[in-house]
């Protein structure tokens with residue numbers, strides 16, 4: 001048993017900035033480690049920004065970067081078509097152009113694999129943390145198992161060969177399916193649409209990320225995390241042994257701070273001289289009530305050609321995708337809407353009443369290499385947990401545990417090479 005005096009001496013007052021899935025997970029593990037935790041969120045509740053739009057894939061071992069091989073070609077061809085997975089907004093600034101070039105640079109397989117390995121290392125660790133969390137708290141977040149990736153053409157399907165080899169090497173449970181097997185596995189798929197083949201991941205889950213985050217809030221609250229809503233951190237100052245947070249006209253002192261403020265993290269970090277290539281990438285979702293259960297998806301589906309996902313959230317279907325660059329407003333782009341509706345019409349046309357669907361658009365916090373940045377920074381007692389991109393839920397618990405371990409003076413349980421700020425200093 002750990003002596004009480006030792007617990008007291010290692011216990012810290014830690015502030016977490018941000019009430020999305022990343023901030024919540026961080027606060028949870030910090031309180032589990034015995035720290036006094038305050039979470040500050042500018043909105044009235046948790047899960048109000050990126051986390052709210054989450055499409056529901058807990059993709060863990062199949063987590064891959066969005067920017068695949070040939071991304072630039074995909075973006076350019078999207079400019080001239082009615083539907084596209086990536087939209088370039090006319091207001092693209094020079095700095096965003098530079099980010100875009102970096103995001104789509106080095107399309108070699110080796111580079112893609114490097115980023116994928118880092119993301120999967122973190123996602124697999126998150127999966128372990130999720131199993132533990134489930135065993136301790138029996139969360140119910142409308143979860144179900146099985147993810148089906150479909151490919152429209154033989155060319156697209158053939159291009160997955162190196163990915164399949166990597167999955168096999170990493171012991172990721174998956175099955176390679178021909179067209180008939182895809183149909184047999186998911187009979188609700190619309191037969192008029194031809195499918196070249198698919199990859200099936202039986203162990204991957206999907207669910208409702210907002211519900212999950214709110215349940216984590218209740219658990220964290222019961223464990224002593226103090227939540228402060230409607231409060232915005234304007235700036236961070238780092239001193240020798242303490243940090244000071246400027247909030248309106250007030251200053252709050254703490255032993256450590258974790259910046260987990262999603263797209264709001266960049267200005268806070270910039271302010272203390274930490275420049276990170278973090279961008280807000282606008283995305284979209286359509287959520288519709290199921291009307292015909294017999295033709296509704298049983299498995300979560302990912303359409304590789306459009307990078308669009310469809311998942312069951314209880315009695316609803318959520319369709320999500322599109323990366324729009326250069327826009328931060330909440331207007332619905334016609335091309336984005338057309339693309340999402342096309343994918344629903346192609347695969348599950350009669351499952352839901354899509355024209356009465358709820359539309360949502362918001363921003364994903366994304367780094368140019370899509371690998372999150374976690375852990376200590378060069379500023380004393382300032383930690384980051386940012387830039388989880390399009391797979392943030394899948395990596396959240398592992399990233400949070402690593403940050404909590406570092407703040408507690410413990411070594412992380414997994415190799416964190418490539419996941420920290422050190423990768424920008426090489």
Ligand SMILES: Cc1cc2nc3c(=O)[nH]c(=O)nc-3n(C[C@H](O)[C@H](O)[C@H](O)COP(=O)(O)OP(=O)(O)OC[C@H]3O[C@@H](n4cnc5c(N)ncnc54)[C@H](O)[C@@H]3O)c2cc1C
Pocket residue numbers: 017018019020021022023040041042043046047048049050051052053054055056057058059209231232233234260261262263264265268283284285309320321362363364365386387388389390391392393394395
């Ligand atoms: C459409 C869509 C689909 C997605 N699908 C998936 C998926 O299927 N699987 C998956 O794993 N991931 C998915 N993601 C990604 C995942 O949801 C995100 O990576 C994740 O939600 C990011 O969480 P976050 O906590 O970093 O950011 P956020 O949820 O944005 O939270 C950050 C919080 O910080 C607050 N904040 C910012 N600045 C300040 C400040 N100065 N003071 C106080 N508070 C501040 C904000 O108000 C916000 O609440 C999806 C995302 C989107 C948008």
